Amino acid sequence: MDDPARLREPIYLDYNATTPVDSRVVDAMLPYLTRYPGNPSSGHCCGTSPREAVTAARSQVGSIVGASGADVIFCGSGSEANNLAIRGTVLASTAARRHVVTQLTEHPSVLAACRSLERLHGVEVTYLQVDGDGRVDPQVLSEVITPRTVLVSIMHANNETGVVQPVADLARIAHDRGALFHTDAAQTVGKVPVSVPDLDVDLLTIVGHKMYAPKGIAALYRRPGVSLEPIVYGGGQEHGLRAGTENVAGVVALGTSAELAARELASGRAEELRELRDLLFRHLEERLPGRVQVNGDREHRLPHVLNMSLDGIDADELLSATSSSLAASTGSACHAGGTEPSPVLTAMGVDDRRARGTLRLSIGRWTSVDDVERAAHLIATAAASYGAP
Incomplete structure (x- = not known):
């Protein structure tokens, strides 16, 4: 694959910050910016192609993490997806389950969401330390979970160090104690194999601009049966959790980037x-x-x-x-x-x-x-x- 001319100088070694948009992703988006301008929710013929494109992209995004497209919720960013996972879980829970566990090296969107829950809703949050290698000790997690714990949120891999957390082990501990588990997989999906059945997580964040799609499109995997409070109220789009007319071109871009990344991983x-x-x-x-x-x-x-x-x-x-x-x-x-x-x-x-x-x-x-x-x-x-x- 040819190196895009814009990347030849300077040498670009900041792919964790954002990836350039793949030209094949741009090509897939263009028809939904020009030929197919309809609203996916429209009942007339102009809504058909956009609606079908959104459905297809949902399946493509689900596939790269081993999930059904029906379990994919499109969002505007990874930060939004993290907020939907964390705030959505807590605010949908009972008053008796108002304890969250996370760790100190999370993305700022996770830490800020947790702090807002502390400030606005009186939620108790435990921030786990990491060891000198940047990893969470599963034993430490097992010691802090209580009957009030509703959610554990630990990222799959750190955006600065690339350190991968033992998510499957941590999720098992959370589930054994009756808590849900969310992982921010912004830096791993499309870079290494990621499987929600293998990780056994309930919620997982996927970000487009980390895998060669444009900024402004992301997704949250939600295990069937997990209740969330909506992050945007309105017309009922995205299973009623994130209202607003879908960004069809962005959704198509994310689906295409997921399919391309899956092929690349297989190679x-x-x-x-x-x-x-x-x-x-x-x-x-x-x-x-x-x-x-x-x-x-x-x-x-x-x-x-x-x-x-x-x-x-x-x-x-x-x-x-x-x-x-x-x-x-x-x-x-x-x-x-x-x-x-x-x-x-x-x-x-x-x-x-x-x-x-x-x-x-x-x-x-x-x-x-x-x-x-x-x-x-x-x-x-x-x-x-x-x-x-």
Whole structure:
């Protein structure tokens, strides 16, 4: 597959932030922006093609996670899907079941949803610590669940470190104690095999712009029988849980991207990405001996993500020095006019100095060996200018 011209410069190593839109996805969308403008809810002929397209996309999205299309609820973003899963579950529960368990390295949309439930509805939330590798210990979860626990929400893989959580083990503990389980799988669906029967989850978040569809479209898998309070009230679309006329072009894009990703997974692309990631790491280790430290579990992590700290550097300054040639993320975030270390790294026990020297390099569909080698050269050259730590 040809590398899109827009990605040739700078070298794009920020696929976890967002993926470029695949041209095949654009082609699938276009008819629903031009030839088929009808409302899927319309009873006349102009609603037929959009309605059929939405149904087909629902099946495509369900298929990539081993579910029925009937269990897929389309949303406007992963953050919205997470809010529907968390707030929807709690607000549909009885007053006797108002305890939620999550963990400190979740996506901000999960943490903010939980905090809003604490603030507005008096819900008790337990925030689990992670170990130095960024993983939740199932035993710790088993110790905090109570008869009041209605939901456990633990992400499938972390967006910064790529660390994969033991979701199946955690879900089993939740179910044994009568709680539902939600996982934010924004970073895993389409990147590695994901199966809701194997994970045994009740709710699972899927995000389009993490797998080569446009921004503004996502989905929530809901196990049959799970009750949710709607996130948007209105005309009854999306099983009455998310009112509003469907974004047909976006829905088609998500369905198409799911089908393309499923084919790619079947072809062994995940292993190819793992080899590219490891090649990038080896090049950096060779160029910067003793200065490269991987953050997060080395075994349980996504094949396309390298989160590493470079001793003796400031990652923001390093990226600024390469900004016209390399697009990547760092281990700090803008906050109140300054920068703060990543909360994810802090929760893992990474000190401020090391966090500020952290880069997140994430590769994807159009990353080549040449990209990896050039990126390693750019990073190592910039880092060398700092000298030995």
